Amino acid sequence: MKPKVAIFEFGCCEGCQLQIPNLEEKLLELLEHIELVSWREGSSAHSEGPYDITFVEGSITREEEKDRLRQIREKSRILIALGACAHIGGVNAIKNSMDQEEVRRYVYGDKAEWFPSIPAMPLSAVVPVDYVVPGCPIDKEEFLEITKALLMGKTPVLPNYPVCVECKRAENICVYEKGLVCLGPITRAGCNARCPTFGNRCIGCRGLIDNPSINAHKEVMARYGLCAEDIINKYRMFWGYAEVIK
Amino acid sequence: MPIMILGKEKVPQFVEGLLRDYQVIGPRKKDGFYLFGPVSKPEEIALEYPIALYPPRKFFLPAKEPVLRFRLGEKPEVEPVVEPPTPKVLFGLHPCDLHSTRLLDAAFLKENPDANYETRRRNAIFVGIDCLAPCDEYAFCKDMGTLDPKGYYDLFLTDLGEAYAVEIGSGRGEELLRKYSAAREATKAEQSKLEEVRKDRDKNFPSRLKFDASKLPEILWSRFNSPYWGELAKRCMGCGSCTLVCSTCYCHDVLDRVELNLTEGERIRVWDSCLLDEFAKVAGGLNFRPSLEQRLRHRFYRKGKYLWDLLGLPGCVGCGRCTRHCLAKINPIEVFNDVYQEYSQA
Numbered sequence: 001m002k003p004k005v006a007i008f009e010f011g012c013c014e015g016c017q018l019q020i021p022n023l024e025e026k027l028l029e030l031l032e033h034i035e036l037v038s039w040r041e042g043s044s045a046h047s048e049g050p051y052d053i054t055f056v057e058g059s060i061t062r063e064e065e066k067d068r069l070r071q072i073r074e075k076s077r078i079l080i081a082l083g084a085c086a087h088i089g090g091v092n093a094i095k096n097s098m099d100q101e102e103v104r105r106y107v108y109g110d111k112a113e114w115f116p117s118i119p120a121m122p123l124s125a126v127v128p129v130d131y132v133v134p135g136c137p138i139d140k141e142e143f144l145e146i147t148k149a150l151l152m153g154k155t156p157v158l159p160n161y162p163v164c165v166e167c168k169r170a171e172n173i174c175v176y177e178k179g180l181v182c183l184g185p186i187t188r189a190g191c192n193a194r195c196p197t198f199g200n201r202c203i204g205c206r207g208l209i210d211n212p213s214i215n216a217h218k219e220v221m222a223r224y225g226l227c228a229e230d231i232i233n234k235y236r237m238f239w240g241y242a243e244v245i246k
Numbered sequence: 247m248p249i250m251i252l253g254k255e256k257v258p259q260f261v262e263g264l265l266r267d268y269q270v271i272g273p274r275k276k277d278g279f280y281l282f283g284p285v286s287k288p289e290e291i292a293l294e295y296p297i298a299l300y301p302p303r304k305f306f307l308p309a310k311e312p313v314l315r316f317r318l319g320e321k322p323e324v325e326p327v328v329e330p331p332t333p334k335v336l337f338g339l340h341p342c343d344l345h346s347t348r349l350l351d352a353a354f355l356k357e358n359p360d361a362n363y364e365t366r367r368r369n370a371i372f373v374g375i376d377c378l379a380p381c382d383e384y385a386f387c388k389d390m391g392t393l394d395p396k397g398y399y400d401l402f403l404t405d406l407g408e409a410y411a412v413e414i415g416s417g418r419g420e421e422l423l424r425k426y427s428a429a430r431e432a433t434k435a436e437q438s439k440l441e442e443v444r445k446d447r448d449k450n451f452p453s454r455l456k457f458d459a460s461k462l463p464e465i466l467w468s469r470f471n472s473p474y475w476g477e478l479a480k481r482c483m484g485c486g487s488c489t490l491v492c493s494t495c496y497c498h499d500v501l502d503r504v505e506l507n508l509t510e511g512e513r514i515r516v517w518d519s520c521l522l523d524e525f526a527k528v529a530g531g532l533n534f535r536p537s538l539e540q541r542l543r544h545r546f547y548r549k550g551k552y553l554w555d556l557l558g559l560p561g562c563v564g565c566g567r568c569t570r571h572c573l574a575k576i577n578p579i580e581v582f583n584d585v586y587q588e589y590s591q592a
Binding site: 026029030033144145148151152160161162164165167168169170171173174176177178184185186209210211213215216217219220223 | 276277279281299300304309310480481482483484485486487490491503504506507508516517519522523524538571573574
């Protein structure tokens with residue numbers, strides 16, 4: 001029997017899910033191995049579960065979402081965080097360091113009281129998460145790698161080394177040499193160093209490696225002219241929920 | 247072998263000839279840096295370059311390469327992937343890079359030779375070029391004994407001003423020169439000029455280590471438990487860049503990639519680094535070098551002791567690429583001198 005797969009979302013842009021139809025003919029090949037039973041963005045089918053594999057996109061930004069996520073968890077044998085918002089809170093967590101009332105008024109104006117929200121948090125702050133597809137957006141090939149591993153009964157493994165490794169494998173000229181300040185030395189690889197390869201700095205969308213040398217990285221950024229506040233602001237883009245900015 | 251002379255104006259014609267029968271790899275300028283890559287025209291080679299940002303290692307050990315293909319099923323099939331040979335001329339390698347290949351050869355060709363490495367290596371011809379002044383403040387080739395190429399080349403050029411002196415290191419080199427170039431034998435005067443240039447060269451390179459490099463294994467071994475390594479590790483990000491740009495590092499990981507049909511796939515090897523968190527993680531989850539302090543120390547011991555013990559050659563050729571790429575500027579010259587300081591005071 002094909003495993004039943006569901007895809008759900010919370011606070012996000014749904015751009016990570018959009019990478020799945022972007023697989024085009026590979027999606028058709030994947031459908032020979034799985035049954036997609038619930039996927040609001042891509043299919044009119046809906047099942048109340050249970051699910052073998054559930055991908056959840058988005059961060060938790062409202063109190064009532066916690067219950068919905070717990071219900072999804074209960075119905076799912078394997079639960080996977082899909083993308084930066086679900087994995088680490090993502091850009092939604094930039095607001096965590098601001099005044100919450102002010103943020104709501106800025107977004108919802110005079111209707112702010114109709115939209116109660118809480119500081120953004122990753123799925124793992126509410127329920128146990130089995131695996132992660134990192135990134136903003138996800139890399140569709142990595143989504144396939146992780147799904148294939150599960151279909152073969154293997155444990156999906158993410159690189160636990162920084163983006164620098166992939167830059168060096170590609171023989172990139174370090175973006176620090178071009179005057180950019182990059183989060184690559186402590187950000188989890190797996191994107192083939194996409195941003196630095198095209199001349200941009202890494203902004204950390206895939207989250208931190210397991211044991212990042214934060215202090216050494218801060219020293220390097222200071223050497224390249226950043227003050228403490230600048231450094232925290234760089235970290236805050238995707239890591240607003242993480243300890244490193246506290 | 248007589249020393250030959252090749253006028254600088256005749257180098258393009260030489261390369262032109264090589265390009266007819268070989269893939270020619272040389273230093274090329276990009277965004278103010280130099281990188282080794284295949285050239286299609288002689289003028290793409292920037293022969294008078296300080297140092298290439300990355301070593302030539304990738305032409306023998308690519309960052310990622312398939313080693314076998316497999317098909318799963320009741321009767322699993324496995325087939326090694328062996329690359330067809332491409333004859334190459336690596337044109338313009340500095341002595342440090344020539345020496346680094348010597349170490350890779352010792353690792354990959356001695357016992358149980360690696361088929362793909364061997365194919366690439368047997369089909370590569372080295373045209374070296376002398377360094378007459380240090381490329382920058384990070385290089386310490388003279389200390390590591392790699393400033394002199396010690397015959398480890400097929401051809402070796404030295405800049406005499408108007409022309410290059412060409413030394414011949416092998417029959418292949420001799421044939422290459424005869425077949426594709428208009429080189430002629432050096433006169434007595436040119437031979438003495440070469441000797442002079444060599445003497446000046448040796449004077450141009452300062453000694454950067456405070457001790458004789460042959461003592462490195464002993465010095466390092468005596469300071470294995472020094473708190474120095476822990477202090478150094480505080481500056482290190484553990485990003486692995488130093489080893490990935492190292493001309494002699496060859497550690498790799500082996501991964502299986504399966505296709506979407508879940509039956510066919512390939513086994514690949516990719517560059518790894520002993521600085522990375524999971525490098526020493528083994529089956530069952532044990533990590534026998536869990537701290538960055540241990541991993542950073544291990545890296546320096548590989549360069550300055552372990553490879554020396556194992557292969558009889560220093561694991562470091564003093565090219566300085568690791569320092570150039572290290573954002574924290576952890577510099578083996580300083581590290582080795584600091585450890586020597588402790589050793590001599592102990």
